[in-house]
Amino acid sequence: MTTEPGHNNDSPSLDTDVLIAGGGLAGATLALALGQAQPGLRITVVEAFPLSAEALPEDYQPSYDARSTALAWGSRLIYEKLGLWSRLAGQATPIRRIHVSDRGRFGATRLAADEHNQEALGYVVDNRWLGLSLMAALQDLPNLSWQAPAQVTDVEPLASGVSVKVSAEGEKRSVTAQCLVVADGGRSGLRERLGFQVDHSDYQQHALIANVSTANCHEFVAFERFTDAGPMALLPGGGPGRSASTSALVWTLAKHQLDELLACSDEEKCRRLQSRFGWRLGRFTRVGTCHHYPLVLNTVKENVRPGIVLVGNAAHTLHPVAGQGFNLALRGLMTLVDQFSLAVNDQRPLGELAILKGYQDRHCQDWQRTVQFSDSLIQVFGSQSPALAALRDAGLVGLDLIPPARRWFARQAMGLNHPATGAKS
């Protein structure tokens, strides 16, 4: 990583080729993928938070209270291509089975990695480890400039790209680029400032996130449990080597239930969790620091304009219980890198609308299907209607009994129903 980007003879009058606003999981992964695919391009990342100076520690231990992300098998394939998987694997807990059930009803389905001849359906990775690994890999890119802490505050279209205002240390300066990638997260200020319209639906629920300890080891099983008060997921944690007694909890609750729960003692939280989740993992013995988020489904109506493209949570924010948001974003980023490479090969401007529309068109089916998949899980399983409950039982039993249906469901959960991962169907 350098503070002085390299040179690109095609756009000498512009300060950089691609400016990525936001160096979170999506922005940093795009910088890595594009920097590797197109070493001749100058890439600038502007990130509001200071860059972590911490080197990758040999003896890294995730904190009990760290947050984590479930990476689908398809995302592992992507990170393998980027040369990052060997780093991530050291802290990635495999998900060997997924158990989907409806609390208090008989329907259930089980997905197993060995049915698909794979070592795992996905992996649970501590977000901080993912971030540190990305930062370490970005250090090796000579064509990357990282500006942090700094913020993109304004954007102005130019005939040949965009001009953005970057604010750092109380000063503002203009930076011009062929293309601006907006990767500033779910509450994207830039999306709003640029007037991109969003389809918004509020699930009227909040997600409570915490690491929990149980009397029994998880045996690398992820649980998706649908309850009348909302879905919950427990993802196996503790590292790759051994089945541990720590799992990552995502528990969705109405606001008043969340407030009530947050005010409870740790013992009471364990008790309530036990009554919601049941005894599949034995007794809940500890609940770590709780974080919580309002749950919305946001998808932009258009995600490209000349010289501008939205990615990651800035483009789509999904319900977290199915663990699909970042996995979807990753597949989109690979498609965007392909489109930028096409522009480079054909000597066309990176911000050309046809290039960016190509990205939108290629990513759109995966996007719609994934949004529908997570949203319908929530709608169907969140309903308290007896008719839907019976359908759910039928659906879960059907999924369990009909191999092609289960295979489709498993491939969707693994992020393999799309060519961006490079997986064979």
Ligand SMILES: Cc1cc2nc3c(=O)[nH]c(=O)nc-3n(C[C@H](O)[C@H](O)[C@H](O)COP(=O)(O)OP(=O)(O)OC[C@H]3O[C@@H](n4cnc5c(N)ncnc54)[C@H](O)[C@@H]3O)c2cc1C
């Ligand atoms: C509770 C929960 C659990 C989840 N679990 C999963 C899961 O298991 N699997 C999965 O696939 N997905 C999961 N997700 C979704 C996943 O977390 C997101 O998809 C992912 O974090 C999005 O990354 P991002 O880079 O788009 O946004 P962010 O991570 O929000 O990054 C945006 C970055 O932009 C920076 N920024 C903001 N404004 C500016 C500006 N003006 N200029 C410069 N920088 C700026 C911010 O500092 C930040 O670093 C979960 C989400 C939640 C809420």
